[in-house]
Amino acid sequence: MLKTSAIAGLLAVALTANATAQEMDSPAREAILLDASTNTVLFEKNADEPFPPASMSKLMTVYMAFDAIKRGKLSLEDQVTVSPDTWRKWNNQGSTMFLSPNDVVTIKDLLLGIIVLSGNDACVVLAEYMAGSHDTFAEWMNTKAQEIGMTNSYFLNANGWPAEGHEMSARDLATLSYHLATDFPELYELFKVREYLYKDYKSNRFNRNPLLGRFPGADGLKTGHTEESGYGLTASAVQKGRRLILVVGGLSSMAERARESERLLQYGFRNFGYYPLFKAGEAVDNADVWLGQAGTVPLVVENDLGITLSRGQRSKMQVTVNYMGPVKAPITKGQELGSLTISAPDRKDVTVPLVAGASVEEISGFGRLGAALSYFIFGSSAPAEAQPATAE
Numbered sequence: 549m550l551k552t553s554a555i556a557g558l559l560a561v562a563l564t565a566n567a568t569a570q571e572m573d574s575p576a577r578e579a580i581l582l583d584a585s586t587n588t589v590l591f592e593k594n595a596d597e598p599f600p601p602a603s604m605s606k607l608m609t610v611y612m613a614f615d616a617i618k619r620g621k622l623s624l625e626d627q628v629t630v631s632p633d634t635w636r637k638w639n640n641q642g643s644t645m646f647l648s649p650n651d652v653v654t655i656k657d658l659l660l661g662i663i664v665l666s667g668n669d670a671c672v673v674l675a676e677y678m679a680g681s682h683d684t685f686a687e688w689m690n691t692k693a694q695e696i697g698m699t700n701s702y703f704l705n706a707n708g709w710p711a712e713g714h715e716m717s718a719r720d721l722a723t724l725s726y727h728l729a730t731d732f733p734e735l736y737e738l739f740k741v742r743e744y745l746y747k748d749y750k751s752n753r754f755n756r757n758p759l760l761g762r763f764p765g766a767d768g769l770k771t772g773h774t775e776e777s778g779y780g781l782t783a784s785a786v787q788k789g790r791r792l793i794l795v796v797g798g799l800s801s802m803a804e805r806a807r808e809s810e811r812l813l814q815y816g817f818r819n820f821g822y823y824p825l826f827k828a829g830e831a832v833d834n835a836d837v838w839l840g841q842a843g844t845v846p847l848v849v850e851n852d853l854g855i856t857l858s859r860g861q862r863s864k865m866q867v868t869v870n871y872m873g874p875v876k877a878p879i880t881k882g883q884e885l886g887s888l889t890i891s892a893p894d895r896k897d898v899t900v901p902l903v904a905g906a907s908v909e910e911i912s913g914f915g916r917l918g919a920a921l922s923y924f925i926f927g928s929s930a931p932a933e934a935q936p937a938t939a940e
Contacts, residue, residue, distance in 0.1 A: 572815060576808060577778065577798025578718040581816050584726050584784075584791040588856040590816045595722075598700045598715035599797055602772030603643065603666045604782050605708030605716060607724050608689050608701075610662060613655065613674060614732040615692070624656040628677045630669075638669040642709065645670040646749040656738075657746065664744040664755045666771070671707035682706060693720070696727050710774055718795040721782045725769050725793045729784060739768030739784075758806035759783050763813060771805070772797075779805040785813055792816045823862065825853040831905055833869045835885055839911050840877030846905035847871065847886055853900065861892040869902065877910040 572591065578599055581591040589595075616622035632649040645667030647653065653661075653673070661670035675685035682705065689703040700717035708714070729736050742755045758781070759766035765785040772780040780797035794812055799805045826832055831846035847869065857865065871886025879885070886902040 574796070574808060574812065575799060575804065576796040578780075579796045579812070580718040580722050580794070581812050582722045582726070582793045583816065583820065583822065583856040584729070584793055585822050586854060586856045587726075588820075590792075590820055590856070591812065592718070595719040595795075596700055596717050598702075598717050600708075600710060600714065600774060600777040601716040601721065601797070602708045602710075602774040602777045602780060604721055604770050604772035604780055604795075604797075605703065605714070606662050606666065606671055606706070607721065607728065607770050607782060608693065608703060609671050609674065609685075609706045610659065611696075611724060611728055612678065612685070612689060612692060613659060614728065614735045616678060617655075617735060618732060622655060622678065624654065624659075626655045626677075627652050628655065628658065628673060630673055631676065634672055634676060635669070638672055642668045642707075644668060644752065645746055646752065647673060647746075659738055660741060660744040661746060663738050663770070664741050665746065665752050666756060667752075668707040668709060672705075675706040693724075697723050708772065710776065718797060721795040722793045725782055725784055725795070728769065729791065729793075736768065739770075757781070757783065758802070759785065759809060759813075762806075763810050766813075773802075781805050781809050783809050783813065785817075787817050790817075790822050820856050820858050821862075822854055822856050825855065825867075828852050829905060832888060832902060835871050836874035837879065837908050838874035838876045840875075840879065840908040841911055842906075842908045845875060845879055845885070845908050847902040848905035849888065849900060850882075850903055853888075855890070857892065861894065864893050866891045871902065877908050879904050879906075879908040881905065881907045 574593055578597060579593040580595040582589055630647045630649060630651040635649045643666040645661035645665045647669045658670045658674045661667040672682055675682050679685035679688055685706055686703045693701050698720040701720045702713055702715055704711040704714040742760050743753055745753045756771040763785055765787040768784045769782045778798040779802055783794045785792055792813055794809060796809055799808060826849050828851050829848050831848055833847045834844040835847055837843055837845050868889045875885055881904050883904045884901050885904055888900045888902055890898045
């Protein structure tokens with residue numbers, strides 16, 4: 549029998565749900581605003597349309613370095629010698645760290661040169677050091693991008709230099725930013741650096757991110773600009789432990805980029821909130837058990853559950869538990885027994901698995917007959933002497 553019960557007054561979680569209501573627009577050609585705590589999209593516009601990302605592409609190069617450092621393949625203290633050939637090719641090609649031939653720099657220097665100074669030269673020097681060649685490094689980037697869920701990106705170089713077919717989507721940039729912030733929390737601190745001086749080249753020393761020091765909680769990530777792509781920004785900010793990630797592209801000026809980025813982040817923090825529901829292992833409901841040494845088994849969620857909601861959605865949230873009951877023993881802890889369905893206006897329904905919070909052994913021998921009679925007469929499948937199920 550299908551058992552359905554509503555959980556009145558509870559707030560729901562949406563680990564991967566997207567809010568579909570578009571309550572506002574943006575002059576950005578591409579945009580996405582993501583609540584990283586629940587992977588909930590608060591606003592999007594052409595978010596899956598690939599576009600030339602310009603220097604925002606450098607975030608993938610930074611990810612490659614962070615990942616190598618985490619795996620022990622690279623160190624911030626490693627020293628790299630700048631190849632004269634690389635220097636000749638990239639000297640004064642767009643934004644630069646002002647590296648010189650045969651300079652000896654550390655990996656940390658190069659990362660700061662990329663993150664703060666947006667150095668095209670720093671990206672290529674790092675790429676060649678890590679992979680042996682710039683082209684090989686681009687292949688590595690494409691492989692890693694697929695591994696972390698980026699589905700509309702393709703890389704031809706390490707620095708976002710304009711090349712036909714080199715493109716990313718706003719959603720992929722948001723996915724990449726999420727991984728940078730959550731997979732490498734200590735290294736991510738480099739994105740907060742607002743000023744870095746390489747040698748005495750004072751003409752390029754300040755982080756181009758317009759939100760650092762201006763928008764509360766802003767802690768990354770990267771600007772981008774070419775004539776074709778317009779002005780873009782991949783940004784992140786944390787307020788009260790809640791991280792929002794924003795990507796905008798195709799804006800008309802630096803001023804519009806700063807203004808629109810701030811406006812969209814304010815919209816996200818002011819109009820949406822994060823609300824907890826259940827802790828991992830906490831009982832959501834109890835399912836009846838058939839022929840078990842306990843009459844019921846707790847239904848639990850495997851991970852912490854919380855949701856990002858607008859004020860209007862919060863008051864109209866509905867949460868329903870569904871399972872086929874009674875559940876026949878034996879039951880193993882962690883066995884999937886049902887689901888939790890969360891519904892709210894202007895968003896897709898979300899279904900989260902519910903698993904057994906305890907093991908329940910099957911009744912054997914004459915106890916099975918007594919349990920069956922008890923169930924049909926009293927609606928309980930446990931014998932009088934049954935003990936409560938205990939978690940392993």
